[in-house]
Every structure is written in C-alpha cells, then in structure tokens.
Amino acid sequence: MSTLEIRDLQVSVKLPEGELKPILAGVDLTVKAGETHAIMGPNGSGKSTLAYSIAGHPKYQITGGSVTLDGQDVLAMTVDERARAGLFLAMQYPVEVPGVSVANFLRTAKTAIDGEAPKLRTWAGELRGAMEKLQMDPAFAQRNVNEGFSGGEKKRHEIMQLELLKPKVAILDETDSGLDIDALRIVSEGVNRVRETGETGLLLITHYTRILRYIKPDFVHVFVAGKIVEQGGPELSEQLEAEGYERYVAARA
C-alpha cells in the first residue's frame, strides 16, 4: 500500500524579479492508497501551490520540509521521475500541445509510466474503453492535446489519463471548476472508479463543496494562509458548505 507523506512543507513562488514569496507555511499531510482526502480553502490560500510543488513545477521553490512517496524523496526527483514514481496531477488549466494527438500523447505517457510500450492489441481497446466510460467521442483521440477543448473536455481528458495511468497518488486541482452538472457527474464517476480500485490515494483540491457531493471524502482538511488549520471527516465539508470560510479567515485577522 502506497503512502504519500508531506512533512512541514514550506514553499515559495518565484516572482519574475527573482524574489521569493512564501506561500506554504509548513504543511503536514499523509495520503494512503485507497483514501480520499479533500483540501478545502479560500482563494489564494495556497491549495494549488501545494499541488504544483508536489508535482515539481519550476515556478515553485521548496524552502523547507519533505515529501516522500513510499519512503522515496519526491523533492529530489525531476518532474517526469515523480510521475513515473506514481504521482499524478490533474490540472486545473491543462495546456494545449498543438500538433500532438491525444492518442499519441497517451501512448507516449503510458509507455513512459509503465517502462514499456503498451501492447498494440490491447491498448486500442483500453483507450476506447476509457473514452467510452467518460462519454467521449472516438474522434477525440485524433484531436490535438487540449487544443480547442471545452472546459468539460479538458477535465474529462485529465480524468481519462488518471484512469489509464493508474498512479499511486493523484492530486486533483479544482477539477470541478467550470464544469456543468452533467460533466461534473461524468468526471466524478471516473474518479470514483479509480477510488474503488483501492489502489490510488486521492487528494481533491477544491474551493467549493459541490464536487464532494459526488466524491465522498474520507478526510477533509481546511487550508488557510498556506497551512492546514482544521481536519475532520466528511461532516466538516458540510459545515463549510453552511458557514463558509469566514470563521477561519477571521480567526487570522
């Protein structure tokens, strides 16, 4: 069973002028395979910074603490090594890669993650199946990665990768944003399929409780000003739904 351990993680964002602006002020979190965690917090609290710094985005600099996956030092790895070690980040704004088809991209990613090319015979079926489950048109595979995709298509494409790449721990950054209710349902079903395998730890980052009505978290963490200020079970998200973040933000003021 895989475990992602985040200990006292401190992260700064690199500003264009070269200065560092501290964002994360000591984050402690443990995510085990089969568990679903929700990180909830107001805008600007550093939720996305947590996601992108774990994935290794060059915009962020780690200034303290540690992140390990099954005891391996994640922070010492390059971005691609982290992914091959079993980390996955479903992005809020996935970028376009012109001229690279979804089919080519997914096959290349699958080959990199598995360390060998998927068998031609079974891969086509696996891809088709993954697309069907997310109600994507087969022609989608021939389109260029994220080019001209609607918001819903981008998110479905992210979740399709989650299902195909089978990571040990997946971070979903604001996957619910910009989705209408039908798309949210389709995407949530995909996440729940991954969850039911019991082999992936999930970390849902969200501002709103809406997605948590479809994907029930085991643990909820309230994130304010770069750290976790309260933890609890699913009931905490219901409380946040009713009361909002004012209480936490006000407590800091």
Add this chain to the structure above:
Amino acid sequence: MTTEAIAPPPSTKSQVLRSFDVTDFPALNGLEEEWRFTPLKRLGELVTAVKLTGVAPAIEHGDLPAGVTLSHVDNADAVLTPFDRVSALAYGSADGVTLIEVAPETELAEAVVLRLVGKGGDAAAARTLVKVGAFAKVTIVLEQTGTAVLADNIEVVTADSAQLTFVTVAEWDAGAVQAQHIKLVVGKDARVQHVQVALGGDLVRQSTSVEYTGRGGDAELWGLYFADAGQHFEHRQLVDHTVPDCRSYVGYRGALQGASAKTVWVGDVLIRATATGTDTYEINRNLILTDGAIAHSVPNLEIETGEVAGAGHASATGRFDDEQLFYLMARGIPEGEARKLVVRGFFAELLNKIPVEELRERLGDAVEARLAEYTS
C-alpha cells in the same frame, strides 16, 4: 530574438526594378532593404559576379509517369522577370532550361520525385520551367542535396483548373550556398500548394513570388525551416494580387538552435485596386530553442482596395513553452522526448501538407534528430 513589423517602404513592392540583365542592378552593399539581413560575403560570387560559369547540378529522376516529360531546351519564354540582382545573374548565366511538362488532364496518384544532387565545383546557375496543363492534378517533389554554390530560378506555370502540390526540400550538405527564386503563376481556378523545406546548407535564401492569371486562383505557400548553429535561412514571399477573387495563404514556421543560427522571413502581400474579393492571410512563427539564435520576421501587407474578402497577417517568435514541457513531463515523459513531441507538433501542420508519407516521416525524423543534438 527579434520580431519586427515595419511600415512599407516609400516605393512599394510593385515598383521594384525588374530586368534580365544583371548589370542593370546596382552592386550590392548589404544596406539595401532586400539584402539587409543577408550576409552578402557568404554568397560570394553570387553577389559579385556578372556571369557564373560553373556546371549546375542536373535534375535526376526515375521513370516518369505517362503525361510527364522532362527535357533540356536552349531557351523558353520567360515567366519570371528577375527583380533582384542574383536572380538576374542566374537568368543570364543558366545554360539552357530544364523543362518539365505535365500534359493537360494528367492525374497522378504518386508524386513525381526529382533529385538535384550538388557535386561541388564553381558557382553555377540554373533555370527550371514547370508547366502544368489544364485540369492536371499532380504532386512534384524536388529534393536538393549535396553541395553547391547555386543561383537558380524555378518558374512554375499552372493552366486553368490545374492542381499542383510542389514540395521543394533544401537538404544541402554543410558548405552549400543557394539563392533561389521560385515564381508561381496560378491559372484561373487553379490551385497551387507549395511546401518549402529548408534544413541543410550554410546559406539558403529563397524567394517565392506569386501571380494570378484568372479568377478563382488559389495559392498556399507553406514553409518549414530548422536552422542550426551558423546556418542562415532566408525566405521571402511576394504575392501579387492583381486579379479579383483569388486567395492566398502564407504559413511559415521555423525552429532555431545554436550560436548564430539565423532565419529571416519577409512576407509581402500586395492587393491591387483591381483585385477585389481577395482573401489573404500570412503568418510566420518561430521557435527559439537556445540562446544565441536570431529570427527576423517581417510581414508586409499593401492594400489598394477596400473590397477584400479578408486580409491579415501575424508573426510570433518565442521560446520553448515551459508549461507544455511541464504538462508532458508530469505525465512521465522524459524531457528530451517531451521536447521532441512539442517540436514535431509545432511542425505537424506543415508536414501534413506533404502528400508523400515516406518524405513526411523522413523530414519529421530529421527534425527530431536535429533536436537531439542539443538535448541529451
């Protein structure tokens, strides 16, 4: 990294000096608008001579399909009136004309592949004339390899309703120098797609000019170039819309890497007062892969009529997109492979214009191999 959008010079492109006689053109000093980006010294005799005496490489080919003939003739009516000194020099120095004719209504499933293999020697000149008959539908590929110092003019005439895809590939060896002019004459309702690829050679300067002879003509000029350290690739287009209801699209893309890799793109489109209903767009994009490379990009659009269907231009020169790289690497793809994917993707639209799969694949691989020189 430079992107320029300059105002058209006071005398428009339509009024430039045109002559078959090289001595009608003043000696070049490199300050001329048309030559200011070009390292004249490296063109050597192509700039200084009034007559080139070297032997131009011959065009080689396999069995030609029915309807296509290739011959060498002493002379042929001029389609192009040279409008720069080197083009005039090539015209006056060429020993005869290589004439390629496609009979009317010839439709070929397979491309006609012509190979020009330079074998070194003195600076030489060549003239090629391609005539495509009415309603013919063909793809002609011209591969230029080996080494040479060559000034050449290629004149292409498409008759009414002809459809021509013309792919020219400059894959010269190191040391080769070429100044080429390609003139495309587009017949009524004819369609010409030119794909111009520049990968090899020390200095390759290619001008393409387009003229229409009847309504409904359609010209698409696609270009792909990849300049390494020390290479100079220059592409200039002059699309002259004098006839109503014609269309042109110019799309050139380049990648550059290494110290003093240099590319120049200058796209001139003229829409004359008579050319109502013209639809034109030109775009150039450059991807700078390393420090020390310079891409010049200059779109010019002169419009003399308000009644156009569309007219626009765009130019963008930038570095590698780190967000694309992050996205691909976050899916486990190693950096070198991710870069290859992005660059091949950058050129995919252009490569897909080449209707010959083997050539398309080979050029895609060549681009990837180039990239590998700078990434481990």
